[in-house]
Amino acid sequence: MSQTLIKPRAKRRTASKQQRQAQLIKATIRSIAKHGLSETTMATVSSEASLSQGIINLHFQSKDRLLEETLSHIVGEYRAAWYKAMDSAGDSAYEKLEALAAVDFDKRICQRNKLAVWFAFWGESRSRLTYRKICTESSREYRQVLTGLCEEVIVQGGYKVRAHQVATGLLAMNGGLWLDMLLSPTEMSAQQAKEISLSYLWGVFPGHVPG
Amino acid sequence: MSQTLIKPRAKRRTASKQQRQAQLIKATIRSIAKHGLSETTMATVSSEASLSQGIINLHFQSKDRLLEETLSHIVGEYRAAWYKAMDSAGDSAYEKLEALAAVDFDKRICQRNKLAVWFAFWGESRSRLTYRKICTESSREYRQVLTGLCEEVIVQGGYKVRAHQVATGLLAMNGGLWLDMLLSPTEMSAQQAKEISLSYLWGVFPGHVPG
Amino acid sequence: MSQTLIKPRAKRRTASKQQRQAQLIKATIRSIAKHGLSETTMATVSSEASLSQGIINLHFQSKDRLLEETLSHIVGEYRAAWYKAMDSAGDSAYEKLEALAAVDFDKRICQRNKLAVWFAFWGESRSRLTYRKICTESSREYRQVLTGLCEEVIVQGGYKVRAHQVATGLLAMNGGLWLDMLLSPTEMSAQQAKEISLSYLWGVFPGHVPG
Amino acid sequence: MSQTLIKPRAKRRTASKQQRQAQLIKATIRSIAKHGLSETTMATVSSEASLSQGIINLHFQSKDRLLEETLSHIVGEYRAAWYKAMDSAGDSAYEKLEALAAVDFDKRICQRNKLAVWFAFWGESRSRLTYRKICTESSREYRQVLTGLCEEVIVQGGYKVRAHQVATGLLAMNGGLWLDMLLSPTEMSAQQAKEISLSYLWGVFPGHVPG
DNA sequence: AATGAATGAGGGTTCATTCAT
C-alpha cells in the first residue's frame, strides 16, 4: 500500500501489443547474444529495448514465458525460411534439397545473434522440457521433409544410401557447422559453411552434381 | 579437575585435494545435466556431492572457477580419449581417421550427462570469452590433427577434395550428431550416430571403404 | 473521399460522481471481504467494479484516500443506523438502550462483508493514525449517548452501577460478539449474538427486564 | 551467476536456531505493532532484529511462514497463560472463572504490541484460512474450558443462565475490551478493563460476589 | 469522463560468498 514517491514521468510510447511483443523478443535475442542466457535478466532485456522494467511482465507475464516466446519466434522464423526456400527452388527433389542445405546459411537465418540463441536454448534443453519440446517438434517436421526429398533423389538416381540416414546426416552437418560459426566466426564464414554442406550432398549423390 | 574426558573425534573426511576437486567436478557435471547450467548453484553441486555449502569456495575459490575447471576437465578428458584412440588405431592414416570419427561415440565420451555439459557451455560461449577459449583451443588442435590425416589420405588416394574442408566437415558432422543425441536420445543411438559419421567418411573417401 | 463514415460511438457510461464513488466504495468493501485488506489492490477493486484501472485515481486521487473514504462510509452508515434505531425506539431510556444493543446485529449493519471491513481497519488502526481517528471519533459519540441513557436508567431504577462502565461494557460486548461472528460464523448467528448482548443488559438492569 | 561485488563483512552473531527464530518472532511483533501488518516487510522485521535481509528466509523459508509462526507464538503464549492462571487459582470453579477473566488483562498478555498483533491477524482472518484456523482452534478449547466452569458454577449456585451463553459473553466482553484498549489506550487501562470484565461475571453470578 | 499501456520504486526471495566454529 501507499506508494510513497511521486515523480514526473518521461516519454511515453504507444505501440500495438504485437509490435511491443516483437520489440521485446528482438531485445531478448540481442541480450542473449550479448550476455548469454544465464545473464540475461529482465533488466538487460528491457534496457536493450529502451523500455521500463515492468514492461515484460505486462506483455509476457513472466520471464519464462518471454524466453519461450523468443525460442518459438526463432524456431518459427526458421521454419518459414526453409519452407519458402523449398518452394522457391526448382522443381526437382535434388534442387530442393540443395536449397534446404543452403538456407541454413542464408543471411536472414544464419546471424551470429541468432546462432547464439539457438545454442543457448539447446544448452538448457536437456533440463527444460519446454525448450526441448519446441526444438524437437520443429526439427521432426524438417527431418520428415528432408527424408522425403532424399527418398525421391535416391529412387531417381538409383543410389544405395538410406534416405533417413542422409537426411539426419545433413541436419547434423549443418548443426555442427553452426556450432563452428558460433565458436570460431573468424575461421568459418557462412559461405564456407555452405560449401561444406553442399559438398556433403555431392558426396552422397555424386550423380546429381551439377556440371 | 583432571583431564579424564576424551572428546570423541568428530568424523573426519580425509580426501586429498585432488580427490575432493575431482568429486566436486563430477558433482557439477551431474548437476548441469540434471538442472541445467543456469540452475546449477553452489547448493545443487555441494548437495550432489553430499558435502557442505562452503566446500566449493574452499577448493575452487569461486563458482566461476569451478565451472571453468569442469569445462576444462571435460575437454581434457576428450582430448585424452581421441589421442588414445588415434594411437591405438592401425597405422594407416585412414584407419586413424575412422578411429577418430568413432571415438566421439564411445561409451566413455558420449554420455548424455557429458553431452549436456558440452552444450551447456557452448550455449554460453558466445558471451563468455573464457569458455570459448577453452573450447576453441582444444578444437584447434584436434582439427589440425584431423586435417593432417586427411591430407595423407588424399595424397595416398588421389582424391580431389580439400583436407581442411573434410576435417571441418567431419568435426561438424559429429558435433551435429551429438546435438541430435542430446535432443532426441530415443531416436538416435550412439551406434547409429557412428554409422552416419563413418558413412560421411566413406562418401568422401570412397576408395578406402573396407570391403 | 466523402465523410460517409459514421464512427460508432464507444459506449458511454454516465454516472454522476456520487454514483461512481459509491460504486467504488462498494467494490472496495467486497474486495476487502474477499481478499483481505493487505491483498486489496487497485486492480481487485476496479475489477470488482467492472471498471478500468485508472478510475480510482480519477475519483479518489489515491488508494489511501479510497480506503479512508471506505472506512468513513462504513462508520457513517453505522452512525446513521444507531441514530435511527434510537429515534424509532420507545420513549424510555431503557427501551432506547435495548434498541441500541440490538441494532448492532441488524441485517443492514451486521453483514459478514462489513464486519470484515471493520476488523480489517481496526487491525491496521494501531499504526494508522487516520484510521484510528475515524474510528475513535465515531465511537466517542456513541459512547456518550450510551452513557447518557445508562445514567437515566440508573437514576430511574436506583441501580448501583456506574453508567460509564455499563456503556463501555456494552460496547465491548458487542464488539467482541462481532469478532465471534467474523471468526466462527457457523457457530454464532446474529440472533444468538443479540440475545447475549441483551442478556448482558438484563443482568445489569434486572429491574427492567420485560415480563 | 558471478556475484560481482565483494565487500568486507560486519559483525557476525551466532545463536541457536531456536533463539534466532524467537528473536525474529519478537521483531515481527514489534514491526506489526509499529508499522501495521500490511506495511510489515522483510526489511522492517530484519532491521527490527538488527539482522540481515536474508535471515528470515533462512529460518522461515517465506514471509508467510514467519507470519504464521508469529501468530502461533502469540496464540500459544496466551494458551499457556490462561492454563497457568487456571491452575494457580483457588479450587472453586468460580475462582477459576475469575482468574480466567482477569488473565486477559495481565501484564504479560495484555501489552499493546500484542493486542495490535491479535487484531492485525483477526483483520486478515476472514480471507486467510490459515490465520482463521489458528485462531479458532485455540479459541474453541478456551471456550470449552470456560463453559465447563460456568456449568459448575451454575449448578452450585442454582442460576438460571445457560453456561454456553455466559462463556461466550465473557469471551466477547474481553475481546471487545481489548479492542477498546487498542483503539483508545488513554481512556482504557488494563485495570479498568479487568473491573468491567469482572463486573460482568458478578452480574451473571450475583450470589458469588465476594463480600 | 473513462481507458489501459507504461512506468519504476519497492516487495519477497535466491544465492555466491564469508567466517566463526
Next chain:
DNA sequence: CATGAATGAACCCTCATTCAT
C-alpha cells in the same frame, strides 16, 4: 580441513500511479 549460519547484492515480479488517447 570442513561446516553451515549469516550476509547482502541482485534477481523477478507487483502494483500505485500517470497520461496519451
